Amino acid sequence: MPFCPSCGYEYKKDVITCPDCHRTLVEKLPEERPVKDTQLISIYSLPGMVYAEMVKEALEKAGIRCIIKSDVMTSGLQSKGSQSVGGSCQILVDKKNKKKALDILHTMVDHI
Numbered sequence: 001m002p003f004c005p006s007c008g009y010e011y012k013k014d015v016i017t018c019p020d021c022h023r024t025l026v027e028k029l030p031e032e033r034p035v036k037d038t039q040l041i042s043i044y045s046l047p048g049m050v051y052a053e054m055v056k057e058a059l060e061k062a063g064i065r066c067i068i069k070s071d072v073m074t075s076g077l078q079s080k081g082s083q084s085v086g087g088s089c090q091i092l093v094d095k096k097n098k099k100k101a102l103d104i105l106h107t108m109v110d111h112i
């Protein structure tokens, strides 16, 4: 079964590239620890999912796996009406990628 080297998702045999990361799938994942063993830390907070997605894309292009943690999604009970668009999003990366990710982020922030 092919795997995406970027997000680690497993695909069916006839899939060649990951639709999310646009990376060519590999037969086996490179030497990488399972997600549960990686230590994800929050490196940055962005004012919305759009920005977070931009950052995620840039990081993944650089080979850094990252996860977006949205306050909107985790807050569960929303009592302030339906205004959930403005919630902040945390960018989480593996601890070992923190410096590299921050470098990329800082070059991006000027453009956001």
Ligand SMILES: [Zn+2]
Pocket (backbone or CB within 6 Å): 004, 005, 006, 007, 008, 009, 018, 019, 020, 021, 022, 023
């Ligand atoms: Zn992928």
